[in-house]
Amino acid sequence: MKRLKTFLICSSFVIFFTCGITAQSDNETCLSCHEDTELTGLNHLGNEISMFVSLDSLNNSVHAGFACVDCHMDLDGADDYPHGEELAKVDCATCHDDVNDIFMSSAHGSAQADNENAPTCSSCHGSHDILSDSDPAAKTSKKQLPYTCSACHHKQVLTNDPDVKLTDSFDRYMRGIHAEGISKGIGSAASCDDCHGIHDLKPASNIQSKVHKMNIPKTCSKCHNDIFIQYSKGIHGKALAAGILDSPNCSDCHGEHEILGVGDPDSPVNAAHLSDYVCGRCHNDPALAEKYGLGKDRFTSYQDTYHGLAIRGGSVKAASCISCHKAHDILPSTNPASSISLANRTETCQKCHIGANDAFAQSYTHKSAEDQFGGINDIIRLVYIIMIVLVIGGMLVHNLIILGRYLHEKNKAMKAAKSVQRFSGNMVFQHMVVTISFIILVVTGFALKYPNAWWVSILNFFGMFESARSVIHRIAAILLVYISIHHMLYLLFTKSGKKTLRDIFPTWKDLTEIKQNILYHLKLSEKKPEFGFYDYTMKAEYWALVWGTFVMVFTGTVLWFPTFYTSFLPAWIVTVSETIHLYEAWLATLAIAVFHFFFVMFHPEQYPMSFTWLSGKMTVSEMKHHHAGWYKEEFGEKADASDDSSQKEEEHPA
Numbered sequence: 037m038k039r040l041k042t043f044l045i046c047s048s049f050v051i052f053f054t055c056g057i058t059a060q061s062d063n064e065t066c067l068s069c070h071e072d073t074e075l076t077g078l079n080h081l082g083n084e085i086s087m088f089v090s091l092d093s094l095n096n097s098v099h100a101g102f103a104c105v106d107c108h109m110d111l112d113g114a115d116d117y118p119h120g121e122e123l124a125k126v127d128c129a130t131c132h133d134d135v136n137d138i139f140m141s142s143a144h145g146s147a148q149a150d151n152e153n154a155p156t157c158s159s160c161h162g163s164h165d166i167l168s169d170s171d172p173a174a175k176t177s178k179k180q181l182p183y184t185c186s187a188c189h190h191k192q193v194l195t196n197d198p199d200v201k202l203t204d205s206f207d208r209y210m211r212g213i214h215a216e217g218i219s220k221g222i223g224s225a226a227s228c229d230d231c232h233g234i235h236d237l238k239p240a241s242n243i244q245s246k247v248h249k250m251n252i253p254k255t256c257s258k259c260h261n262d263i264f265i266q267y268s269k270g271i272h273g274k275a276l277a278a279g280i281l282d283s284p285n286c287s288d289c290h291g292e293h294e295i296l297g298v299g300d301p302d303s304p305v306n307a308a309h310l311s312d313y314v315c316g317r318c319h320n321d322p323a324l325a326e327k328y329g330l331g332k333d334r335f336t337s338y339q340d341t342y343h344g345l346a347i348r349g350g351s352v353k354a355a356s357c358i359s360c361h362k363a364h365d366i367l368p369s370t371n372p373a374s375s376i377s378l379a380n381r382t383e384t385c386q387k388c389h390i391g392a393n394d395a396f397a398q399s400y401t402h403k404s405a406e407d408q409f410g411g412i413n414d415i416i417r418l419v420y421i422i423m424i425v426l427v428i429g430g431m432l433v434h435n436l437i438i439l440g441r442y443l444h445e446k447n448k449a450m451k452a453a454k455s456v457q458r459f460s461g462n463m464v465f466q467h468m469v470v471t472i473s474f475i476i477l478v479v480t481g482f483a484l485k486y487p488n489a490w491w492v493s494i495l496n497f498f499g500m501f502e503s504a505r506s507v508i509h510r511i512a513a514i515l516l517v518y519i520s521i522h523h524m525l526y527l528l529f530t531k532s533g534k535k536t537l538r539d540i541f542p543t544w545k546d547l548t549e550i551k552q553n554i555l556y557h558l559k560l561s562e563k564k565p566e567f568g569f570y571d572y573t574m575k576a577e578y579w580a581l582v583w584g585t586f587v588m589v590f591t592g593t594v595l596w597f598p599t600f601y602t603s604f605l606p607a608w609i610v611t612v613s614e615t616i617h618l619y620e621a622w623l624a625t626l627a628i629a630v631f632h633f634f635f636v637m638f639h640p641e642q643y644p645m646s647f648t649w650l651s652g653k654m655t656v657s658e659m660k661h662h663h664a665g666w667y668k669e670e671f672g673e674k675a676d677a678s679d680d681s682s683q684k685e686e687e688h689p690a
Contacts, residue, residue: 062103067091069118077121081152093165128157139235143242160184178227179218182209185228208294224259231255250276252285266365273364282324289314305363307352311338315357334402341400360384442644450647450655456670458659459652460532467649469519470581476512477588478625480505485618513592520585539569542579546572566664577632584624591617 069075070089077087094100105112110124129136139145139157147154160176167174175184186206209215209228217225229237231247238245246255253273257264267273267286275283289305296303304314318324320335331337338344338357346354360376367374375384385392385400459467483492483505500508526533548565550572555561565571570578591613594601598610637645641662648654660667 062105063091063094065117066104080125089164097162097164097166098168099164099166126158135235142233142235142237143239144237155188159187176229178223178225181227181229182206182215182218205293208292212291212293212295213297213300214295226259230258247287249281249285250279252287256286263364266363270362270364270366271368272366282318282327284318307356308347308350310356310358311335311344311347331402337402343400355388359388439644446644447647450651450653453655453657455653455655456659457652458648458654461652462526462530462532463536464650464652466519466523466526469515471649473512473516473519474624474628476508477516478621480509480512481617481621484509510596513589513596516585517589520589540575540578542572542575546575564664566668567662568665568669569663571663573631573635577627580624580627584620587616587620588624591620 067089070087071091073086073088075087076084079085099107107126107128108123109127109130111119140148144155148156162175167177169176171177172179174180183206190204190206214226218227233246238248240247240249242248243250245251253264253267253276268277272283272285276285291304296306298305298307300306301308303309316335319330322332324330325332325334339348343355343359347356362375367377369376369378371377372379374380382392382394382397385397389396479495480500482489483495483500484502486492495505527537528534549567552561552563552565553572556564594609594613595617601609635646636642636649654663656667659670
């Protein structure tokens, strides 16, 4: 027996040693060519690839000691080298048949039937340098696996492959808390295969997939089991388990790949975003509310409370949805264990409001005050609305009566005073048309951009919906174009128009007058500027109007006829025109409100309004006072102040 044992041991040693020598000998034959770092060949896609094989990598891999022909079996017994260019595909199933059966039923394996880009074993594991998963340098190790998967699932991978979904998943995952955990060496942090599986990976649409809508909670439970238990007891978990796919699972709230910590300001479950972007996505959806009998005003009623307003104002301490309803074990108020049941509601409020009692807890619910307190709040609201209309409306009427008297007195005084014709009837007409078209364009334009503004609802009440608004806006635009052409013809072909163009053209003198006017009003100089027919403010407004009209007409026609302009201009012309049209409108509107209205209505010497824009006339007193240069041109250097005896001269220039 002892001799037999010795014989078997020696025989095994000889066989093993001989096989090793044979493998080494076979490999040396292959490496006589494949150790050349410049050796290349074509892969199955016809792309040139390196055929170099590193002996060190092979010897350090899990296949160390294997002969090349153990994998490249069609070369076994061959003695004609170099071999042919086309070899049989390596079949890992020869050894790993159990894994291969699983893999071929997976999303990756199934794709091989009709997709030449589908991943193979070597796509993930490597070829001659395959390392054990436990080796940190392995392509399939926890730390390296995301980079391996990114070979396909990366937004920089230019592919039209219909089998590759979520091409930016790698970038999103790397920004998430799981990737951060792996980089810090936390072994429990999830890598790709922890959620998707390894060889049995299936698409999310497959009910057997670990990332199928109904299976995600169970997948997450491998690490977050305590939370999974809470979720399973809650209304969302129970609904999902019952097959209601509208019910949220983990990824619906936390995200899929870019999962961030609760404290991260970019996380959807951060206190600043939770109510609006997570809970509100379902509970503010009219279709879901109708489908499942949810209160249609639940979300909006929260937004109108202090808590909702504070959250929208940037608070991260005010109560969000989970402050009252909890995060995972959410239960309906009818459940005795619910945090918002009658038995527990006060205790829930006391988490923030120390000393809160039952009455306090009942005052903050999603029910409207009318339903909860018998309509008293509705009565109070109605009383206040009536009071506001009567009181503020009465104040407005009262002040308009006073303003009307002052307007009448000023107009009467101006008619009694000696005056000059500053603007012809033609120019008054032009200004009136510009005014009307401008106001209509502003109102109808901003109504499109800001449809939820309170004043737009008033327009809607009178029938100005989009169909009417768009027509009115275009009519006003045509009116503006007409008056612009009319004005250009006036400037070029009439005597008064040519003089207007000369007078309103900027000169170097304007810079001096700006300086003089500012110094005078700062009481740093006693010298008043002697403005001509147009002062620098009028010139600035005029040329701003010219430029603004040109910009608005051009961008407006681009937006009116986008197909025409994009036939010979780049595609971005439409988007850029939208931006310019909006901000040029804001610039023009604010300039009129802040600058033009000041000099026409709110200037102390013009209040409540200058009537020149209506009558075209200006008193000689105002002419001498504000347009001294023009006054001297008309009446001479020694003109007598008695030209307007009905008005006392003021000492403050406009």
